[in-house]
Amino acid sequence: MIQFEDFSFRYKSSEAFALQGISMTIENGAFVGIIGNSGAGKSTLTYTLSGIIPHHFDGDFYGSVKVNGLDTVEVKPEKLAQFVGEVFQDIDSQMVSSIVEDEILFGMENFGVPHDEIGRRLDSVLDMLGIRDLKDRQISSLSGGQKQKVAIAAILAMDPEIIVLDEPTGELDPASSIMIFDILRRLNREFGKTVIVVEQKIMLLCEYVDRLLVMDAGKIVFDGRSEEIVQQVPLFKNLGINVPRVVELGQQLTAAGLYHGAIPLDLDQAEKMVKEVLADAGV
Amino acid sequence: MLAFEHVHFEYPETPPIIPDLSFTIGDGDFVALIGSNGAGKSTVSRLANGLLLPTSGKVLLDGADTRTTRTSAIARKVGFLFQNPDRQICQNTVREELAFGLKVQGVPEEEVKARTEEALRDFSLDGDWFPFTRSRGERQRIALASVLICRPKMVILDEPTTGLDYKECIAIMDYITRLNRETGLTVLMVSHDMELVQQYAKRVLVLTNGQLQGDGPVTEIMKDLSILEKAHVRPAQIPALALRFGDRFKDVYTVDEMAAALKAAAKKGGAPA
Amino acid sequence: MNLLQYQPGESFLHKLNPVTKLLAVFLYCVACIISDSIFVELGLIFLMLIICFFAGLGKRALSLTKNLLILGGMMFILQLLFVRTGTPLLKIGSLCIFTTGGVFSALLLSCRIIATMLPMMLLFAITQMTDLCGAMVKRLHIPYRYAFIVTTAFRFVPLFTSEFHDIEDAQKARGVEYDTKNIFKKIGLVVPLVVPLLMSSLKKVDAGAMSAEVRGFNLRTVRSGYRDYPFAAGDGVCIALTVVLIIISALL
Numbered sequence: 001m002i003q004f005e006d007f008s009f010r011y012k013s014s015e016a017f018a019l020q021g022i023s024m025t026i027e028n029g030a031f032v033g034i035i036g037n038s039g040a041g042k043s044t045l046t047y048t049l050s051g052i053i054p055h056h057f058d059g060d061f062y063g064s065v066k067v068n069g070l071d072t073v074e075v076k077p078e079k080l081a082q083f084v085g086e087v088f089q090d091i092d093s094q095m096v097s098s099i100v101e102d103e104i105l106f107g108m109e110n111f112g113v114p115h116d117e118i119g120r121r122l123d124s125v126l127d128m129l130g131i132r133d134l135k136d137r138q139i140s141s142l143s144g145g146q147k148q149k150v151a152i153a154a155i156l157a158m159d160p161e162i163i164v165l166d167e168p169t170g171e172l173d174p175a176s177s178i179m180i181f182d183i184l185r186r187l188n189r190e191f192g193k194t195v196i197v198v199e200q201k202i203m204l205l206c207e208y209v210d211r212l213l214v215m216d217a218g219k220i221v222f223d224g225r226s227e228e229i230v231q232q233v234p235l236f237k238n239l240g241i242n243v244p245r246v247v248e249l250g251q252q253l254t255a256a257g258l259y260h261g262a263i264p265l266d267l268d269q270a271e272k273m274v275k276e277v278l279a280d281a282g283v
Numbered sequence: 284m285l286a287f288e289h290v291h292f293e294y295p296e297t298p299p300i301i302p303d304l305s306f307t308i309g310d311g312d313f314v315a316l317i318g319s320n321g322a323g324k325s326t327v328s329r330l331a332n333g334l335l336l337p338t339s340g341k342v343l344l345d346g347a348d349t350r351t352t353r354t355s356a357i358a359r360k361v362g363f364l365f366q367n368p369d370r371q372i373c374q375n376t377v378r379e380e381l382a383f384g385l386k387v388q389g390v391p392e393e394e395v396k397a398r399t400e401e402a403l404r405d406f407s408l409d410g411d412w413f414p415f416t417r418s419r420g421e422r423q424r425i426a427l428a429s430v431l432i433c434r435p436k437m438v439i440l441d442e443p444t445t446g447l448d449y450k451e452c453i454a455i456m457d458y459i460t461r462l463n464r465e466t467g468l469t470v471l472m473v474s475h476d477m478e479l480v481q482q483y484a485k486r487v488l489v490l491t492n493g494q495l496q497g498d499g500p501v502t503e504i505m506k507d508l509s510i511l512e513k514a515h516v517r518p519a520q521i522p523a524l525a526l527r528f529g530d531r532f533k534d535v536y537t538v539d540e541m542a543a544a545l546k547a548a549a550k551k552g553g554a555p556a
Numbered sequence: 557m558n559l560l561q562y563q564p565g566e567s568f569l570h571k572l573n574p575v576t577k578l579l580a581v582f583l584y585c586v587a588c589i590i591s592d593s594i595f596v597e598l599g600l601i602f603l604m605l606i607i608c609f610f611a612g613l614g615k616r617a618l619s620l621t622k623n624l625l626i627l628g629g630m631m632f633i634l635q636l637l638f639v640r641t642g643t644p645l646l647k648i649g650s651l652c653i654f655t656t657g658g659v660f661s662a663l664l665l666s667c668r669i670i671a672t673m674l675p676m677m678l679l680f681a682i683t684q685m686t687d688l689c690g691a692m693v694k695r696l697h698i699p700y701r702y703a704f705i706v707t708t709a710f711r712f713v714p715l716f717t718s719e720f721h722d723i724e725d726a727q728k729a730r731g732v733e734y735d736t737k738n739i740f741k742k743i744g745l746v747v748p749l750v751v752p753l754l755m756s757s758l759k760k761v762d763a764g765a766m767s768a769e770v771r772g773f774n775l776r777t778v779r780s781g782y783r784d785y786p787f788a789a790g791d792g793v794c795i796a797l798t799v800v801l802i803i804i805s806a807l808l
Contacts, residue, residue, distance in 0.1 A: 037448040038418045050770050078772040086770060093763035096704075096771070098711045102686050105782045110772035112780045119782075140714060144320060158771065170446055171366075173320045173475045174517040200448055203520075240450030245478065245520040245538050252542040258549050270524050277545050281552030334725050358731035369756055370719075370726035373748040383748070384730045415755050430730065 002026040002049060002162065002194075007063035008218075009044060009053060018044040020218040022063070026196065028161065031188045033205040033226065034198045035241060036215030042198045043089065045215070046164045049196065050086035051077035067162070081107070085155035089166040091147045100142075100150050101135050107158040125153040128191070129183060145176030152183065162194040163187065169201060177201065181208045202229075203244050206265045214241065230263035246270035253277060284309055285331055285437065285471070289340035292326060292493075300326050301493040303340070310436070311467040313460070315474055315484035315501070319515035323493035324473045328439050331471060333357040345436075359388055362435035366442045368419075368426035378403065378410035381429050388433060402432045406458070420451035427455060431462065437469035444479065456483050481505055481519040481536060489514045502536060560680040567611035568790065569682045574691035576791040577683055581675045583798035588671040591805035594660075597667035600805070604674050616681055617674070624673050628666035635662035685710045691785040700776045708764070716757065723752045 007022040019041045026032055034042050047053040051072045054061045065072045068083050088094045097103040104125060108118045126132045129149045134142065139150065148168055155163060165184070169177035181204050187193040199205050205212055206226050214222035214232075216239050222232055229236065229243065233251050236243045250263035250273060258277050264270040286307040293299035300323050308314050318324050329335040330342050333349035342349040344360060365371065374380040381402050385395045403410050406428040414425050423443070430438065438459070444452040460483055462468040474480055480487060480501065487504040489497035489511075497510040504510060505522040521541055525532035535541050564570075572580070588600055601621070608617035641657030689703035727748045728734055736742055 037450055038420045052766060052770065056766055056769065077770045078775055081770050081772055088763060088767060090759075090763050092715070093760040094767035096708070096764060096768050097686060098707075099684065099686060106768075107771040109780045109782050110774075110776045112775065112777065115782065154771070167446075173515065174477075175319055175515040178517075202449075240448070240453070242449035242478075246524065248538045249521070249524075249541055252538065253545060256542070256546055258545060267520060267524055267527075270520070271527050274524065274528065274541075274545065278548060281545075281549040283548055283552055329725070332729055334729060353733075353735055354728045355731050355733040355735065358729055361729075363726075363729035365722075365726050365729075367722075369759075370723045370752050371730060371748075372755075373727075373751040387733065388731045433731065 001028055001068060003064075003066045004048075005064045005066075007048070007065055008060075009048065009062070010060045011044075012058040012060075014059075017218050018059075019048070022220060024213075024220065024223060026194065028194050029188070029192055030194050030196075031185070031208065031210045032194075032196045032213060033209035033211070034196070034213045034215060035200065035202060035205060037240060039217075040215040041218040042215055043166055044218075046086055046166045046196070046198060048072065049162070049164050050084050051075065051080040052086075078110075081158055081160065082111075083160055084162045084164060085158055085160035086164040087148075087151050087155055087166065087168060089170065091144065091151055091171070094151060095139050095147075098138055098140065100131070100137050100139060103139060103150055103154050104157050107154060111158065121157050121159065125156045128156065128187070129153045143176075144172050145179060148172065148176070148180055149183070152180075156187070156193075160193075162196065165195070165197045167198050167200065169199065169204070177204060184208065202242050203266075206244060206247075214239070227262075227265065230265070246273075249273075284343075284345055285469070286343040287327075287330070287340070288343065290330060290337045290342060291339045292330060292335065293338050299338075299493065301330070301337075304493065304495060305340075306488060306495060306498060308437075308469060308471060310469055311463070313463050313470045313472075313483065313485040314488060315472045315480040315486070316488045316490060317473075317475055317477070317480060317514055317516055318490035319475065322490045322514070324490055325441060326493070327490065328363075328441050328471065328473050331439055332361040332363050334363075355387075358435075359433065360436050362430035362433060362438040364423075364427050364430050364438065364440045364443050366445045368422040369415075371426050371429070372414045372422060375413065376410060377408050377412045377414050377425055380414055380425060381408075381410075381432050384429050384433050398432055402428045419446045420448065423447055423451070424455065427458075435468070437471065440470065440472040440474075442473055442475075444474070444476065452479070459483075475516050477505075477511070477516055477519040481522065491515075502534075505536060560677065562684050563613065563616060563681045565612055565682070567613070567682075569607070569611040569613070571790065572682075572794055573695075573785055573787050573791045574683050574688045575695045575785070576787065576794055577679055578688065578692075580794050580798045581679050583795070583802060584675045585672045587798070587802045587805040588668055590802065591668075591808065592664070593805075593808055594664050594667055596805050596808050597664065597671045600671045600801075601667065601674060604671070604678070608678065611682070613678065613681060617678065620674060620677050621670065624670045624677075627673070628670045631669055632662045632666040635665050687783075687785070690781055690783055694781050694783070694785050695787075700781075704773075712760075715760070716753070719756055720749070720753055723749055723756075726752075 004022045004024050007019065008017050009019045010017045036042050044053065048065050054073055055077050061073065067080060072080060095103055096106050104122055108121060126135060129152060131149050131153060134146060139147065168180050184195050184197060185208055188195045209226050212224060212226045212229060213220050222235060230247055233243055233247060246264045246267065249270065253259040259273055261273060261276060264273050284307060287304050290301055290304045291299060292301040316324050316327060326335060330337060333352060333354045336350050344357060349357060372380055374383050378399055381399045382395050385398060406424050408425060408428060414422060443455060459470060463470050472484060484501050487499065487501050488495060489504060491514050496513050497504055497507060505519055506526055508518060508526065511518045521538055522536050525535040532544055535544050588597060591597060605617050608614055636654045636658045639658040639661045640655055642655045644652040644655050646653040685707050689707045692698045693700050693703050732745055732748055734745060
């Protein structure tokens with residue numbers, strides 16, 4: 001469980017606060033999506049969870065952040081890593097090895113996981129992500145989607161309860177993006193991991209996550225179930241955040257008095273809505 | 284005008300990336316090049332401005348073969364915005380960065396000054412910023428400004444909105460669209476975001492395995508689900524929704540058009556509003 | 557860069573313990589250095605080529621030899637011009653160009669260079685850098701921190717090379733004339749290449765450090781490596797054979 005209590009942070013070199021007055025709780029087993037414009041503080045928030053703030057970046061730290069009851073200020077990042085694993089935004093720079101297997105072993109070797117246990121976990125994460133055939137490949141020869149899977153596997157091998165990802169699909173094509181979110185869903189549902197993901201593609205978030213956080217200028221301006229975004233279209237528009245086209249359509253039809261049901265989030269729901277409108281019109 | 288004539292491209296000892304590709308892009312067009320990762324989009328965009336040269340076949344820019352034209356001469360005509368702006372930003376201030384491209388092209392001092400100030404205003408940039416520590420969106424805007432300040436006839440955008448939020452992405456695309464309409468700037472945009480393509484492009488080229496699977500007006504390609512599927516791209520929502528109703532919403536591509544069509548249907552049907 | 561790249565394989569050479577490979581290469585080089593006979597040097601080059609051929613590395617070894625020949629040739633000319641022992645062989649007026657002693661020592665030196673460089677470079681063809689460092693940590697108890705720095709440096713070389721090419725493309729695309737013939741102009745054009753490379757390297761290194769830190773880099777101990785790198789009978793045989801080589805080359 002993660003608890004933020006009136007947390008604010010300002011980077012050493014900067015005048016403005018990167019995060020301001022954050023108070024929230026993330027329960028175990030949640031699938032949380034974070035969206036917001038660049039500079040809204042999304043990456044800073046992920047750094048806070050993995051203890052990189054305040055241990056790697058200096059600055060003014062107010063309030064408290066607790067992971068499983070441990071205060072991140074008092075606990076070193078390597079201790080925190082037993083509970084929280086973070087996949088960083090830049091896929092290439094976070095790799096520490098040239099071969100897939102070594103990359104996955106790195107964390108486990110460092111933490112002194114017993115030999116048999118390492119072998120077992122290695123097998124299990126290779127299967128979990130379906131990358132057994134990539135085991136001996138050079139990382140530089142992999143596609144973006146494959147690299148992202150390796151990065152996730154390397155974090156999962158340390159067996160954290162919470163996995164944090166910063167724009168994992170930023171440089172991927174739509175097919176690979178969906179593949180990554182399918183994996184995150186499995187990790188969440190089948191393996192009970194808490195997943196916290198920063199993502200710009202609103203449609204993926206609507207489809208996959210249970211809880212959505214919208215950030216703006218260092219604050220959380222919306223915190224609710226992803227279905228609730230349909231009531232927040234004006235807020236999203238105001239912030240310049242994209243909403244799915246079908247949501248926009250639903251809004252317009254509701255405003256025109258043609259439709260009275262729930263606003264659709266995906267194509268199937270939209271098809272139902274249009275059918276209803278047409279039926280009402282007697283077509 | 285950009286013309287690919289039976290272009291074949293391969294690196295030594297590997298299977299060809301582009302087996303045989305031919306198409307032309309007329310002046311003032313707004314073309315989107317779509318396809319999955321590894322389809323050859325980046326190769327095509329680099330062939331188009333002479334960064335790569337065809338193994339056989341020809342790439343012609345206004346009739347001039349890229350193999351016999353210096354890249355610096357091509358650069359005057361064709362601007363190129365890379366996915367990652369950090370590869371081009373190399374000066375201490377945004378002002379110097381914008382002026383740099385003009386200076387290497389030998390534009391007189393006075394004009395460099397005037398055009399730099401103009402571009403700073405157009406892109407709402409501060410000339411005194413230290414470019415390297417700005418946000419990704421701002422860096423992309425700086426890179427775009429330093430490309431467009433050279434007033435190319437054509438601009439190639441290699442997934443220009445990667446790493447940008449929606450707001451920044453719209454700002455950049457709106458600006459390019461305005462130039463396309465007002466000055467006849469030719470645009471070739473590599474992208475796999477179909478919502479973006481649908482919103483901005485006039486014509487779409489679909490690439491899979493280095494081959495052209497489809498080439499047509501955006502309205503046509505948007506409703507050809509089999510082509511989009513082959514290219515592994517996710518169709519834009521409203522055209523896909525319209526398709527589910529056969530011919531009923533034949534000319535519907537945007538939210539507004541769909542809403543208008545349904546309002547018209549309701550009126551005609553005499554249903555209570 | 558290609559010359560130092562790992563070439564995957566299952567040959568008897570590949571299967572040796574990385575520490576054995578390193579030691580054997582060292583001993584082979586000692587054999588090359590202590591010998592004063594051109595024939596022994598030629599024999600050692602030939603022997604190395606034969607070993608490589610049987611290990612499926614024949615093509616690689618030949619192309620390496622070809623590259624080393626250029627280096628050997630250059631050393632040959634230098635040595636020829638500077639060594640002044642023996643009787644003059646070529647004279648222009650009273651100026652002696654080269655001597656018998658010069659020819660002999662130049663031949664010996666260039667053969668020796670090829671004979672020593674060949675196995676060293678082949679070491680990279682049959683050993684993954686990570687295995688070499690892993691084995692050195694496990695077997696020779698070299699501190700992990702140093703081994704990690706070495707592997708990381710090797711890993712970064714191709715990354716930076718490709719980054720450099722991308723930056724060059726980006727600058728070319730905006731009209732920077734790298735195809736200019738003017739040397740002074742060319743030197744001035746280094747800034748647009750070096751500055752972005754420096755900036756991206758700094759970012760990469762910092763991101764890498766952060767990633768290693770949260771994955772417990774600072775907790776690492778000698779014993780925590782997963783792979784064991786045990787020695788086998790073949791390792792002993794290999795070392796014994798190279799020792800025999802040294803004795804032979806010392807005697808001949």
